[in-house]
Each structure stands twice: as C-alpha cells, then as structure tokens.
Amino acid sequence: MSSAQPAVPPHPPAIRSPVTIRHAYIHVPFCPSICPYCDFHVLERRGDLVERYLARIEQEAEALAGRYDLALDTLYLGGGTPSFLRPSEMETLVASLRRHIGWGRLENTLEVNPGTVSPERAAHWRGLGFDRASVGVQSLDDPTLKFLGRQHTAQAAREAVQQLTSAGFRVSGDLITAVAGQPLESDIAGLIALGVEHVSAYTLTIEPGTPFARQGVTVREEDEERGFEQTEALLTAAGFDRYEVSNYARSPDAQSRHNRAYWTGEYFLGLGPGGAGSYPGNPETGEQPFRRTNPHLHQWLAGEHGDAEPLSPEDVVTDALFMGLRLREGLHLPTAAYRSGLDVQAHYAPVIAGHLRLGLLELDGEHLRATRKGWWLLNRVVTAFLEHDEENAEAQNRARDRAGE
Structure with missing residues (x-):
C-alpha cells in the first residue's frame, strides 16, 4: 500500500x-x-x-x-x-x-x-x-x-x-x-x-x-x-x-x-519511531480495524506516518491465532469469531483437523491451543493457516476469472 x-x-x-x-x-x-x-x-x-x-x-x-x-x-x-x-x-x-x-x-x-x-x-x-x-x-x-x-x-x-x-x-x-x-x-x-x-x-x-x-x-x-x-x-x-x-x-x-x-488480541497504541499499534477503526465512518507501524526516527520526527494496514476478517483471525496459540490456554474461539465475524472452526476446519491428528493442536472446550510439541513448531502451525487463506483467495480469483470469460 x-x-x-x-x-x-x-x-x-x-x-x-x-x-x-x-x-x-x-x-x-x-x-x-x-x-x-x-x-x-x-x-x-x-x-x-x-x-x-x-x-x-x-x-x-x-x-x-x-x-x-x-x-x-x-x-x-x-x-x-x-x-x-x-x-x-x-x-x-x-x-x-x-x-x-x-x-x-x-x-x-x-x-x-x-x-x-x-x-x-x-x-x-x-x-x-x-x-x-x-x-x-x-x-x-x-x-x-x-x-x-x-x-x-x-x-x-x-x-x-x-x-x-x-x-x-x-x-x-x-x-x-x-x-x-x-x-x-x-x-x-x-x-x-x-x-x-x-x-x-x-x-x-x-x-x-x-x-x-x-x-x-x-x-x-x-x-x-x-x-x-x-x-x-x-x-x-x-x-x-x-x-x-x-x-x-x-x-x-x-x-x-x-x-x-x-496475546489476547486487545487494541493498543503504538507511539515513537518504529512503534507498532493495533487500532479498532470506526464503524460510524466505515473505517476498518488496522495496524500501523511508525517509520524510523528521522521520518517520524518530520511528521511522517506509517502506512495503515486495514485488517480483513482473515487477518484478524490469523493475528489472533499467531498470538493466542502462544498462550497455554490458547485461543478463545468465540472471542475470535466475535472480533472477526468468521466462524473460526468452520473456516479453518481442514487445517485444525490436520493439526489435531498430528498432535500439534488440541481443542479444550471453547479454546484451541497448541500442544507442547505444537509450541516447538508454532511457526509451522500458523503458516498452515495463512496458506489456507491464500489457497482460498486463489480459488476465488480463478472462479471470478472463469465467470468473466
């Protein structure tokens, strides 16, 4: 952007x-x-x-x-x-x-x-x-x-x-x-x-x-x-x-x-050069939730602002997964669904099922959490969720292309 x-x-x-x-x-x-x-x-x-x-x-x-x-x-x-x-x-x-x-x-x-x-x-x-x-x-x-x-x-x-x-x-x-x-x-x-x-x-x-x-x-x-x-x-x-x-x-x-x-996905201010923040947006103005990272010192001193990166529902969920799975109690699925508007379990069903079989994730009531082995391989686990979204986006693009032919 x-x-x-x-x-x-x-x-x-x-x-x-x-x-x-x-x-x-x-x-x-x-x-x-x-x-x-x-x-x-x-x-x-x-x-x-x-x-x-x-x-x-x-x-x-x-x-x-x-x-x-x-x-x-x-x-x-x-x-x-x-x-x-x-x-x-x-x-x-x-x-x-x-x-x-x-x-x-x-x-x-x-x-x-x-x-x-x-x-x-x-x-x-x-x-x-x-x-x-x-x-x-x-x-x-x-x-x-x-x-x-x-x-x-x-x-x-x-x-x-x-x-x-x-x-x-x-x-x-x-x-x-x-x-x-x-x-x-x-x-x-x-x-x-x-x-x-x-x-x-x-x-x-x-x-x-x-x-x-x-x-x-x-x-x-x-x-x-x-x-x-x-x-x-x-x-x-x-x-x-x-x-x-x-x-x-x-x-x-x-x-x-x-x-x-x-780790639980709260919003926070980010001040200072290089400071990163997570912001709620504003439903009254149609502004989406977004992330912003300030530029480095000299640009920041000159009054420049870092690019705002609007967060799609998928972005909100993958952020929540990346951070929430770091916690021992894991990600609270109803909270993630409320914040993103996505049914997390349904949207990522194949990814979750595969990692449950591998022993990297486990479901405990309303929480999806990483096992001890999953903690060790956490980057691999989160990457699988990102790849699932990329594959879905590519499939949707191909469908739109076919519809336009």
Whole structure:
C-alpha cells in the first residue's frame, strides 16, 4: 500500500472511535550501544535527537488522545533502552504521557539495561510511577555476555535486579538461550536466586541485516532444543508457571498484563519511531480495524506516518491465532469469531483437523491451543493457516476469472 494513499487518515477525524483503548506501547530508540543480534529500530544518541524525540512524542500523544477514547490499564516503555534517558528527560516523557494519554491503572513497565541502574535512578523511576521493570539480564555468565555484545557484567546484572527490587519494583528478567557454550543451568539458577517474579526466555535468533548475520553466526538446532527443554524443566521445578511459550511467572499476578493484551488480541497504541499499534477503526465512518507501524526516527520526527494496514476478517483471525496459540490456554474461539465475524472452526476446519491428528493442536472446550510439541513448531502451525487463506483467495480469483470469460 502506498503511503500517498493511506486507507486510514493520518490525522484525527471529526468522529472519535467508540472503542476504548486500554494499553499503550512507547518506543524509545536510544541505546548506549547496539547489540550484534538486535534488529529493532535502535540508534546511539547524538546531538539534539532526544530533545526533538520528546517534543514529537508529545505531539503524537496529543493527536492519539484526540482520536481515541483512552482508559489505560497498562503502559509499556520499551526500546531501545528507555532507562538510558537522563532523569530530566524521563520526567519530561512521563509528564507528556500522563498529560495526554494517561497512565496505566494496573501496570506500568520500564525496560531496563543493567548498566543504567543505580539505587538513585531506580528510586526516581519508581517515584515517576513505574511499578514493573523488565531487565535485560540475558545471561549471568560473563563470556556469554561478551559474545552477545552486552556492555554489562554478570555482577552488574545481579546488582541491578537487587536495586530495582529494593526500590519496590516487580522485576522480570530477560534471558537469551541457545548460545553455544552457555551455562544455561547456572543462568537460570542465578535468576531464581535473585528473586525475580517473572522470566522471559528467548532463543537467540540471527536476523537478516544484523552484525551477527553479516558475521555468519549461526544457532545450532540442538542448542535451540536444549534451551527450550531445559528452561522449562528448571523454571517449573522452581515453581514458575509457563503461561506463554517464552514466559514464566511465579504466580498469576506476576504475569505480564501488558503482553497478555497482545496475546489476547486487545487494541493498543503504538507511539515513537518504529512503534507498532493495533487500532479498532470506526464503524460510524466505515473505517476498518488496522495496524500501523511508525517509520524510523528521522521520518517520524518530520511528521511522517506509517502506512495503515486495514485488517480483513482473515487477518484478524490469523493475528489472533499467531498470538493466542502462544498462550497455554490458547485461543478463545468465540472471542475470535466475535472480533472477526468468521466462524473460526468452520473456516479453518481442514487445517485444525490436520493439526489435531498430528498432535500439534488440541481443542479444550471453547479454546484451541497448541500442544507442547505444537509450541516447538508454532511457526509451522500458523503458516498452515495463512496458506489456507491464500489457497482460498486463489480459488476465488480463478472462479471470478472463469465467470468473466
């Protein structure tokens, strides 16, 4: 779709959307250094970019508040390295968000790099209203951290978690698995000993265009499988619940409420360069639900908007499948049918039946969920749903062509 002819107007229309949005993601692209595996929109700070970023965020927040009814339950400041912002910059950002879109009623998460934490900074963030910290620990082994290009040490990560906990944060620790030679067992034991209430464990992936890809770094399948199996075994033995394919919580209250909004298909604002949002559209104006990803920093600073991608009923369902099947309880079929207007079980009957036979999916009452084996092969499962829609579309096109002959 051309940005010159967006399907959704880039500026607030006269009629506000009647659907309340309860979640907001704000992207802060600045980092102290760029990790060689990272493919997010990030850059090192320079010149007056942060000042211009803060001014543009305020404009964007004000515009979104004019278009949507907002009553935030969760807010997530991600990056990049949001904790890299100076105290005065963080104050300005938080003030802009509170003034225009509000603050989360249930949870407000700050992504934190261990190298940016001190007792004073932790207390400052807590005083601004952040109550949950997602800490990029990645490993508690110095050689592994060096390979990953991380600038902090294992000891710095331990101290960061302790300082955040002391300041009153609920702490989640990020862990990268499948690194060759990584002492995964001691990494996990170390996180557990630090008392984190939540662990996000992601397999190292080599994305095109990253330094690792250019260097020819690869990830062995045996390391991937070992990470997948061992992480679950060790964390569940310690009392953590694997509630999502890559996420573990000590208790239901420790789950990420913000991320659950993604996985259950809720609408959310996306602010900042590269920030992605999911929006409800407006039945009164005929506007479809849509996704929008903001352009990178310099285009965003210039006021450009990312293309709006209207969502067809099939798009709504495949998004719901891709996200919902990540959860242990799976996809709630009546909710997916209500949001999309499609009878999901009927529309995808052959795909569902085939994966039930393969033991990759299972039906449990009103939920369609991935089995443990299905989690391991989740991309393959979701691809089958996408291919089913593509085949249907091709068949319909052929039928129309024949009718026109």
